[in-house]
Structures are given as structure tokens and as C-alpha cells.
Amino acid sequence: MFTKFLRKESLDRYLESDRHFAKTLSAFDLIALGVGAVIGTGIFILPGTVAATTSGPGIILSFLFSAIVCALAAMCYAEFSSALPVAGSAYSYGNLVMGEIVGWIIGWALILEYMLAVAAVSTGWAAYFNSFIQGFGLSIPKAISGPFDPAHGTYINLVAIIIILAIGAMLSRGMSTSMRINNWAVIIKVAIIFIFILVGIFFVKPQNWHPFLPYKMNGVFQGAAVVFFAYLGFDAVSSSAAEVKNPKKNMPIGIIGTLLIATILYIAVSIVLTGMVKYTDLDVANPVSFALQVANQSWAAGIISIGALIGMFTMMVTMIYSSSRLVYSIGRDGLLPTFLSKISDKNKIPQNALIAVTIIIAFMGGFVPLDELTSLVNIGTLLAFTFVSFGIIPLRRRKDIKNEGGFRVPWYPALPIISGIACLAMLTRLQLQTWLAAGIWFLVGLIIYLTYGFKHSKINTK
Template sequence: MSSLFRKKPLETLSAQSKSKSLARTLSAFDLTLLGIGCVIGTGIFVITGTVAATGAGPALIISFILAGLACALAAFCYAEFSSSIPISGSVYSYSYSYVTLGELLAFLIGWDLMLEYVIALSAVATGWSSYFQSLLAGFNLHIPAALTGAPGSTPGAVFNLPAAVIILLITAIVSRGVKESTRFNNVIVLMKIAIILLFIIVGIGYVKPDNWSPFMPFGMKGVILSAATVFFAYLGFDAVSNASEEVKNPQKNMPVGIISALAVCTVLYIAVSLVLTGMMPYAKLNVGDPVSFALKFVGQDAVAGIISVGAIIGITTVMLALLYAQVRLTFAMSRDGLLPGLFAKVHPSFKTPFRNTWLTGIVAAGIAGFINLGTLAHLVNMGTLAAFTVISIAVIVLRKKHPEIKASFRVPFVPVVPIISAGICIWFMYSLPGVTWLSFVIWIAVGTLVYFLYSRKHSLLNK
């Protein structure tokens, strides 16, 4: 039993954080745009309309504020961990679950996040495919029906070719180097922000306050349930923490990147929600492209076309950040012996986990191409909420057991803030469907089996 809760020495984490196997090239600006690139995408271009029409009405802004609050509290915890000993692996290492809570829980959290990132990457690629095919249709171009979606998604569909191809293209970019990836990401994110601001500027002139009445048609219960749903829209700021081993001056830049990304995204979500629900009746927004649809509703077809292109661009950067986060997570777990050594091998020229990147990209492309994701997407929310709960608890344990650790950013009012953060996350988890809980339990059970059959024996701590 004691081996299940063996803990990694802090000296090991410190040594890994100083490793030069990954090149340190990223600034606070790069980190901020990496976070924005992952957060602003499917949530703002798709989820806003669906949730407004079916769960919250104009009170969607309250749902976004509640979800943003839960993320902000968790972001404080991420910022403290990432500014103390910067090391890849997201909550797997940053919550110091390996140091504070033991190896088994550390592995299961890593296993949980592996599912989150891969499913999210595949789901976002599927959304990208839909927007891309819609854009082609506008030019009277059509992909053969057999290649438009996964089996069962549309009549005659066999393989979602656009989704698989875009994942492989993103894989090629990420595998070449982190600086090359962030240059591409930075340009695209700045374009995406400009397009969102264009919608706000144009749309605000068509806002009718009457459309905000009734403000809360589904009651407070609908607002809370919607907050758990739109939580998906915030996923990605934690991906910033995976980059810490490739950041210049991480103790200073990591907290700035994490908190700045979340702050910018929250402001944009609230502004878009207000304008969107003010432009037209909320009940009509249950469409796949609500932002473009609202502009067409008020006769701004040209701007709607620009927004559609912006959605495709925006979703592309989400995939880049998700793939990047997944690869750095498995890199960290492999380095500790909990996954095969293949995942930790660094390319001699590119200084990236090259084989790991391509293996992850091929698996995600296969999932997006052949599997109709459906309710599996709910696992993304469940996995992230579980991770946020652990990091909130771990910051309390870390402060108690290792007061000697110094961080450039410290969570205020410990343990009150972490306890509130964990409570909100558990509250959101409770509101998710039963099938999501069942799927999550099955995945964790599989992870437990993998740990006992492989990871426990091959762990560096075991040696």
C-alpha cells in the first residue's frame, strides 16, 4: 500500500525544471496568446447560441460569469504552482500531486487529462470540419458524402476527411518546434480577436433591449446548469501550464500568461453574449453558427461571411493548443516511467517530443475521422473539473507540507479560496448527466488497470 502513495522528492522536480532538453523560447505574450488561442474558439462561435436558446436565455452572461469564476479560482492555483517549480505536465505535476498526494493519484490525474485533451482535440476538429464544409458550400464546392463525417453522423458518411486532415496539418506544425508553433498561433489569435471585435462593433448597433426580456426565462436552475455547460468554453487556459519548461523566466511569465489569458477571454465572452442575445430573440439562436446567423438576421451578410472565416481560423488555434498540451503531458508522465519511454524522446534538431507528437496526432485524427463523438464530449468537462478539484486541494496540502517553497505568485486567503474553488467544481460535476459519470468511472478503471500492469513496475521511483 505504501508504494501506491510514494511521493516524488522535490529535488527531482527541481532538477527536471532545470533540464535543457526542451528549448526555452516563450515570453509572457506568447503564453497569453497560447491560452486565448485554446479558449476562444468553439465556445464563442457555437456554444453561446445553443445555451442561450435552450438553457439560460439572455442570462447567459451570468452563466459565463459563474463558469469564469470557477476557472479564475483554479487559475490562481495553477499560477502559484507554475511560478514555483516550472515543469511540464499540467495538473499532473503542477498540483504536485506526485509530491503531495502520491503516485497512484498523480497517474490517474494524468490519465484523466489524457482523455480530456484527445477527446477535446477530436471534437474541435469535427466542429472545424462543419464550418469548413459550410464555407466550401458557399462557393458551390462539395466533398463526397462518404468523406464528410464519421459513420452515423450523416447519411452515407464513412470518414470525416477534413477533420483528420486538419489535425495532421496541426501535428506537422507542432512537431517542428514550439517557437514555430507559437508564431503561427500568435498571428492567428490576433486575427481572431480582431474578428470578434468586428462582430461586437457591428452588432452593438442592432441591439434591442426588448430582446433581453425575459432575462432569465429558464430560472436560476437553467442558469446554473448552463454554467456547467459553458464551462467547456473556458477549457484551455490550463494548457498554458504545460509550456513552463519552454518559457523564458517562467517564475514571472507563467502567472502573467495564465491569468491574462483567462481575463481577456472572460471579457470577450460576456461582450459577445450581451450583443448576441440583444440582436435577436434568444429562442432563435439554437443553430450551429449563432454569431454568423445573428449578423445575417440583421442583414449584415458580408460581415457574416467574414465571421465564418474567422470561426475556422479561431478553431484552428484551439486544436494547436490542445495538441501541444496533450504531448507535454504524456512527455512528463513518460519521463517518470509511468508511460513508455517513446513519449519522452526529444528530436535532436527540433527539440520537441517528435514521435510523441505524431503518435498523438494520428490517434486524434483517427478518432475524429471514424467516431461520432456525441456524449463523449461531456467527458472533457468532467475530466477538467476533476483536475481543477485536485489542484485546489493540492495547493492546501503543499502549503502545509512544504512551506519552504517560494513562488512569485501566491493564492490569496488559503485555504478559503482553494476550498471554494474545489466546491464549485464538484457542484458543476454533480450537474453533469449520469452517462458522463459512468463513462468517466470506466476510463478511470482502465487507467487503474494500466497503472498496476505497467506503470507501478516501470516507475522511476520503483527503481
């Protein structure tokens, strides 16, 4: 029975199923998807709050160390997506090289990561939007401004539902239209970040960087563990492999390029922010806007609010897109109902999977209090990182999987092993209650696999 759980999928069947997708995405589209996911509101908040409480101006090193750890996993993702240009990201990689039960665990973890992340961000977007329109003397009635909580006077978060449904509708029009809108949104968002850097640099006072390491190197490493999660999201790029022109070349550019651009932006914002205001004053909800107000540049603070809204919008676009491709992939394998794997003849997208994902996320964002659950996003991502890192070893041993001319992780097998160990170390830093909640989620997933997925798996029809 255990060997049946470890049965492996066929790459040829995956490629045959995925050939119905339209291959429209370029390297630039992939970088826009990745930067859209990684650079969200965190860039306007984390550099300030972590500097104030954990790292001081050494937050610059914290972002650098976190980027190095993420780069290890990114290279592993780049090799997988180059060798296996199929939809489904780490879920499909697990199915192909480690066995069906491993693939299911990764897929179930990613469903948790993607959907919970979007639902949580949708509520944040709604809160930002509400505060933004208050500047124009408008407001959302309290009853429709929060999750179902009659004791506190809220019944539905209508704005969160509307933004999720709007993004779902946009994605349903096909990837060409969606990517055009997303690419422009990412360009505007990055431009707004550059506005902060260019304006803020004239108000930098070098004395604010002293002492550079008030909490010593221990504070830097603690800060690195916190800001590590700011980089999560680049893995979503790999879910698009079946829709990419020349995936062997463009997938590694998209994944590694995303991480490189995100690192430069995070570090640049950290340098300017901690130079404008003493780190001890940055423990506020909106440190970037606060720093601009201190410098009497309130006009720029308003632009930052728009940047935050656009940042959350592009993050939701990437994650809803990735969720639909993940659910499509699991349906393609029969582990979830196969109607989810149907690709629309008109737009060449998995329409049913997209509709299902959009409805579930809209319900969570509109009705469910998510404050205590968002840490579960981290566990889903880190488990996927761990499996993908160690998975390079069985991938290289597969003689039937060719990666000629594709990206290969350097310093094999040392680098993939170091990457896997680094991800395991990050997992140990998560709180016990996060593990307990995740345990319940994985127990539910195991029951679904044993009662439905195992019996309906397409492997059984071989």
C-alpha cells in the same frame, strides 16, 4: 502497498529532465495559447443557444458567475505553475505533492480530456470547412466526409485527419515557428470577434434585453453550469511551464490573463447578441451569423465562418501541444514507455510523444463516431481542477518547495477549499452515463498502472 502507491516524485529530477527544453515562451505566447484553447466555436454558439433555452439576456451573468468559479481554479493553477515550473501540468503536480497514484489518475483523466477534445473539434472543423467550400460550389465526397459508418455511406473523415496531421507537422518544427503561426491566428480570431461586436452594437435594440431574467436567477445559475465548460482549456497553459522564460512571473500572467480576456469577450458577445435579436429567436445552430443576417449584414456573417475555423484551429494547436507534453511527462516517469520522453536535439521538443499523440488523435477524428463521448472531456477537466484546488494545501506544507517571489493564492486556505468544493459541485451535475463511461476509462487506466506503470516507475530506481 498503499503507501507505495502514494510515493512522491522528486522536483530536482523533474527539473533535470525538463532542462533539455528550449525556454522560448513569453507571457504573450502563453496568453495566445490559452485564448486559442478557450475561445473556439463556443463563442459563436453558446451565448445564443443558452440565452434562448436557459438564461435569457441573463446569459451575461451566467458567463460572469462561471468565470468566477474558473478564476478560483485558475489561481490554484497559477500558484502550482509558479512553484513547480515543470512539464505535465496537473499530472506532475499530483505526482510531486500527493503521490504517484493520484498523479496517474489526473494524468489519465487529462489524456482523455485533451485527445477527445481535439478529435471532436477536428470533426467540427471538417464540417465547417465542408460548408464553407460549398459556398464556392465545391464539396467533399460523402464517403470521405465522416467516421467509419458504412451503413450511412461514410468511411473516413479525410479533412479531420488532414488538419490534425498539419497541426502536428507545424508543432514538430519547434515552438518558435509554431507560436508565430498560432499567435497570428489568435490575433485574427479576436479581431473577427471585435468585428462582430463593433458591427452588431449599431443594431442593438435595448427592448430586446427585457425581461432581463425571464427564467429568474435559477435560469442564470443553470446557464452558468452549461457555459462553465466554455472556459475549459486555460489549464492547458500550465503544461508549458518547462518551456517558459521566467515562469514565476509569466505563468500566472498567462493563466489568469487568458481567463480575463476570455471572460470579457464572452460577456461582450452576449451583450451585443441578445441586444440585436430577441433571446427567444436565438435557439439556432449559428446564432451570431443569424443575428448578422437579421441585421442585413451577410458580409459579416461570412467572416464569422472564417473566425469559427480559425477558432477551432487554435484550440487544436493548444490541445495537441499540451497532449504531447503530458504524454512526455508520463513517459519521463516511466509510467508509459520511456521512448515517449525523448527530447529532439534539433528542435528541443518531445518528438516521439508528439508523433504518438498526433497519430492517435488523427485516427479518432478520422474513423471514430464521437458524438456520445464528448461529455467525457468535462469529467477529465473537473477532476484535474478538483485535485489542483485541494492540492494547494499539501503544496504549502512542503518546506522543500520554495515559491519565493512567485504567485500565491490569496485567502489561503479558504479560497482553495471553496474552489475544490465548487468543482465537486460541477461534477455532480454530469449525467450518469458520463460517469459510467469514465469509470470504464479509469478502470483501463488502473490496469495499465498496476501491470506496467508501477513496476517501471522511475521512483523504483532511486
